[in-house]
Amino acid sequence: MKIKLRGNDQEWDHARVVRVGEISLESGVEWLTTDFNCTVTDPEYVKGFLDRLRDEHPRLYGMILYVEQPFPYDLEANPIDTHSLSARKPLFLDESAHDWRFVRLGRELGWTGVALKTCKTQTGAILSACWAKAHGMTLMVQDLTNPMLAQVPHCLLAAHVGTIMGVETNGMQFYPEASAVEARVHPGIYQRREGMVDLGTLSGAGFGYRVEEIGRELPEAVVVFGE
Numbered sequence: 001m002k003i004k005l006r007g008n009d010q011e012w013d014h015a016r017v018v019r020v021g022e023i024s025l026e027s028g029v030e031w032l033t034t035d036f037n038c039t040v041t042d043p044e045y046v047k048g049f050l051d052r053l054r055d056e057h058p059r060l061y062g063m064i065l066y067v068e069q070p071f072p073y074d075l076e077a078n079p080i081d082t083h084s085l086s087a088r089k090p091l092f093l094d095e096s097a098h099d100w101r102f103v104r105l106g107r108e109l110g111w112t113g114v115a116l117k118t119c120k121t122q123t124g125a126i127l128s129a130c131w132a133k134a135h136g137m138t139l140m141v142q143d144l145t146n147p148m149l150a151q152v153p154h155c156l157l158a159a160h161v162g163t164i165m166g167v168e169t170n171g172m173q174f175y176p177e178a179s180a181v182e183a184r185v186h187p188g189i190y191q192r193r194e195g196m197v198d199l200g201t202l203s204g205a206g207f208g209y210r211v212e213e214i215g216r217e218l219p220e221a222v223v224v225f226g227e
Helices: 010-027 043-056 058-063 100-109 122-134 148-161 176-185
Strands: 002-004 032-035 064-068 091-093 113-116 138-141
Touching (some): 010 058, 043 058, 058 064, 091 100, 100 122, 113 122, 122 148, 138 148, 148 176
Parallel strands (some): 091 113, 113 138
């Protein structure tokens, strides 16, 4: 379960994690992640947050699988040294991980993991994954914006790249009807059952879309390449 935090209010962030953590314990959730969405500029903020959670709620601290992108996405403009933070918990690049060169810079600054997103281009995600794996960084595949056929390569990347904990795929939660046509052919990809998706219906060339069977009617192209 991912917990969104403000990054500018220690008391609010701490109380939120404790409350969500308590609900998670009651519900049998084993792992949590925290996401500051680039709102923090001082590592001491996140360190203080983690240290307090460790001291006051050690079980919840132990459930934190990784910390996601607390600092501004432009690493070149904000070269924050994060080694002291990643010594406490794995620290994952998210918004910054759109180019393998930024992944390289992130590792130099102390980041230890990468959240891959196919919506930032499939090629970019694969290149970042290759560089990160070659240099001992851990991986996740995340996104909230992969409806229709975009959900297929998103899930396939997670299935093959070797992630730390499956795949984040929440698009169906926010706009389930957007993928209703594709779900008739690939129901397991667009419906989670016991926290899992099923890729068993994919077959054939390429990504195994089975486009002919889906039969989605798309609007006329606004721009045609070469014209």
